[in-house]
Amino acid sequence: MGGSTALQVARSGMRPILLDQGDLGQGASGVNAGTLSLQIKRVKLMPYALRGHHEWEAMGDTVGFRKTGGYTVAFTEREVELLHERQAQKAEAGAPITFVSDNALRAAEPNLSHKVLAASFCPEDGYANSSLTGQYYRARLRDNAIPYLEHSPVVDISQDQSGFALVTPQGSVRAKRVLLAAGAWLKPVAAMLGVDLPVQARINTVSVTERMPPLTSHVIGHATGLLTMKQKANGTVLVGGGWQGRGTPQDGRGEVMANSVVPNLALAQFALPQLSQARVLRSWTGFEANVPDFYPLAGALPGVENAYVLGCVRGGYTIGPYIGKLMGDYILEREPELPLFDPGRDFNEDTI
Numbered sequence: 001m002g003g004s005t006a007l008q009v010a011r012s013g014m015r016p017i018l019l020d021q022g023d024l025g026q027g028a029s030g031v032n033a034g035t036l037s038l039q040i041k042r043v044k045l046m047p048y049a050l051r052g053h054h055e056w057e058a059m060g061d062t063v064g065f066r067k068t069g070g071y072t073v074a075f076t077e078r079e080v081e082l083l084h085e086r087q088a089q090k091a092e093a094g095a096p097i098t099f100v101s102d103n104a105l106r107a108a109e110p111n112l113s114h115k116v117l118a119a120s121f122c123p124e125d126g127y128a129n130s131s132l133t134g135q136y137y138r139a140r141l142r143d144n145a146i147p148y149l150e151h152s153p154v155v156d157i158s159q160d161q162s163g164f165a166l167v168t169p170q171g172s173v174r175a176k177r178v179l180l181a182a183g184a185w186l187k188p189v190a191a192m193l194g195v196d197l198p199v200q201a202r203i204n205t206v207s208v209t210e211r212m213p214p215l216t217s218h219v220i221g222h223a224t225g226l227l228t229m230k231q232k233a234n235g236t237v238l239v240g241g242g243w244q245g246r247g248t249p250q251d252g253r254g255e256v257m258a259n260s261v262v263p264n265l266a267l268a269q270f271a272l273p274q275l276s277q278a279r280v281l282r283s284w285t286g287f288e289a290n291v292p293d294f295y296p297l298a299g300a301l302p303g304v305e306n307a308y309v310l311g312c313v314r315g316g317y318t319i320g321p322y323i324g325k326l327m328g329d330y331i332l333e334r335e336p337e338l339p340l341f342d343p344g345r346d347f348n349e350d351t352i
């Protein structure tokens, strides 16, 4: 998200510099499941997700973008109800989601379990390859002569009349304005400016199988949101769904927990029985940030002039490149195309 904002402000002549504590795109943006599915986005974020999709489509092959279409399936009467309720709301909010007949599902995805009771379809759904995020943004920053410093953790920020000083072990950087786009590390970074943001981190798990013969050609999700699955062009199957590992962003990498990977894979196998033949090559975790109302932080940092914050976006891989541009417009003092999300709001009220 920081990379997207940097590109947007540079287009209007600002001279941004990016500081990252590690390699660019090695936070959540580089380890996520890469699902670009409108069916798993929050209803109120649908206009942002639709525009986010268009951003990824424009990036195309350089980020491994594939528009496969996606099915979300339900196995029980309760899940069917949930599917209808959730997807109907999303369709109303502008996503081209329809409910499909059993025959249509069988024709499109013959290997899916016969226990599927109902399914919805969205032709816009697809995926990109999150391990290419850093590479993509590094190249765009270079193309636009925007400097970036990797392995430069910001350990202190101070403000005086001429702006901010950001301290890293390699030296200090001065800036008139600062955008905090530190993902799951936002809380300690905002604390450097004396602001307490109610940011929490979730520790999501993703797994990948060995290469398999063609099993599925769409993004597959589950009505509860507890499964996302897609088979990549090389035959590997990527399985996610927000199952939790253990650890904190401050401790470095999170830990994969067998008691959450096993049910995640069991659900995947229930949906696609031939997965029982596949060996899992690797499971890993990444940190995703959120605030209590699960809406983004995107706007001015409360109480600190010329400081801004961007993060905590549910489905932030999909929406990130777009909301990053909106943030850029806000910093440029232009009216953003869609409203931002005030980081100074009351998080316990539904004020959005």
Ligand SMILES: Cc1cc2nc3c(=O)[nH]c(=O)nc-3n(C[C@H](O)[C@H](O)[C@H](O)COP(=O)(O)OP(=O)(O)OC[C@H]3O[C@@H](n4cnc5c(N)ncnc54)[C@H](O)[C@@H]3O)c2cc1C
Residues within 6 Å of the ligand: 001, 002, 019, 020, 021, 022, 023, 024, 025, 026, 027, 028, 029, 030, 031, 032, 033, 034, 035, 036, 152, 153, 154, 155, 181, 182, 183, 184, 185, 186, 189, 203, 204, 205, 206, 228, 240, 285, 286, 287, 288, 289, 310, 311, 312, 313, 314, 315, 316, 317, 318, 319, 320
């Ligand atoms: C495992 C997993 C699976 C997910 N799957 C999906 C999905 O399928 N689809 C989807 O839409 N979304 C998904 N998400 C959510 C999505 O990945 C995130 O919402 C999004 O990538 C967040 O982007 P960001 O730029 O805010 O944060 P990050 O990508 O985490 O970037 C924050 C950056 O800040 C840097 N930083 C932190 N502290 C400092 C400091 N002190 N100094 C300098 N730099 C610092 C970090 O190094 C990092 O590069 C998933 C998340 C996870 C973790």
